[in-house]
Amino acid sequence: MTARIGVITFPGTLDDIDASRAVTTAGAEAVSLWHGDADLKKVDAVVVPGGFSYGDYLRAGAIARFAPVMGEVIRAAQAGMPVLGICNGFQVLCEAGLLPGALTRNQNLHFICRDQWLKVESTGSAWSSRYESGAEILVPLKSGEGRFQASEAVLDELEGDGRVVFRYAGDNPNGSQRSIAGISSANGRVVGLMPHPEHATEALTGPSDDGLGIFYSALDAIVKA
Numbered sequence: 512m513t514a515r516i517g518v519i520t521f522p523g524t525l526d527d528i529d530a531s532r533a534v535t536t537a538g539a540e541a542v543s544l545w546h547g548d549a550d551l552k553k554v555d556a557v558v559v560p561g562g563f564s565y566g567d568y569l570r571a572g573a574i575a576r577f578a579p580v581m582g583e584v585i586r587a588a589q590a591g592m593p594v595l596g597i598c599n600g601f602q603v604l605c606e607a608g609l610l611p612g613a614l615t616r617n618q619n620l621h622f623i624c625r626d627q628w629l630k631v632e633s634t635g636s637a638w639s640s641r642y643e644s645g646a647e648i649l650v651p652l653k654s655g656e657g658r659f660q661a662s663e664a665v666l667d668e669l670e671g672d673g674r675v676v677f678r679y680a681g682d683n684p685n686g687s688q689r690s691i692a693g694i695s696s697a698n699g700r701v702v703g704l705m706p707h708p709e710h711a712t713e714a715l716t717g718p719s720d721d722g723l724g725i726f727y728s729a730l731d732a733i734v735k736a
């Protein structure tokens with residue numbers, strides 16, 4: 512049976528269309544989820560896409576975290592459902608307490624938009640199993656608040672438990688601690704990353720199709736669940 516992967520739209524979300532397209536390209540059914548509905552429509556996994564939910568007012572992700580749909584996402588994630596947060600989605604998942612740490616203003620205080628090499632550090636998560644450990648992938652990065660920060664103790668725990676899923680390769684674009692670009696929850700089912708795999712699904716439009724592995728990985732996680 513075709514896997515159903517939900518993609519949430521908040522007011523101000525702008526990457527839901529590309530995220531849905533990536534889901535479909537990977538062979539799953541993309542199911543639109545609305546921020547105001549406390550209903551996950553029986554999906555098998557959820558993507559929280561990028562953008563500027565609620566205009567990034569207060570703090571990126573701080574208001575979206577209280578949207579009715581997020582209560583259901585938190586409940587489902589705690590029960591083991593694969594959840595992916597991309598960029599603003601990563602910020603929302605940190606604000607929701609599903610992932611540790613916080614995303615703060617880029618070190619240079621500028622919005623950064625560029626293609627970015629990432630190193631796949633862990634293939635143990637629900638969203639990275641299709642990559643080879645140590646592989647380098649090229650995907651767009653476009654964010655103003657992409658600097659991952661956490662306490663030294665949390666960073667050590669993330670590193671020690673193999674929960675650093677993606678790290679910036681080459682220079683560190685935004686001052687993220689330990690060049691961390693993406694992390695997972697303790698059980699590996701929830702992943703957040705700052706760069707945008709959903710914008711790298713076709714070599715024709717560039718910069719690569721390296722992002723598709725994330726969505727293929729989720730299909731395995733759903734089948735094995």
Ligand SMILES: NC(=O)CC[C@H](N)C(=O)O
Pocket residue numbers: 560561562563564567571597598599600653654655656657
């Ligand atoms: N592309 C995005 O999702 C942007 C996320 C967030 N609004 C930021 O600028 O950091």
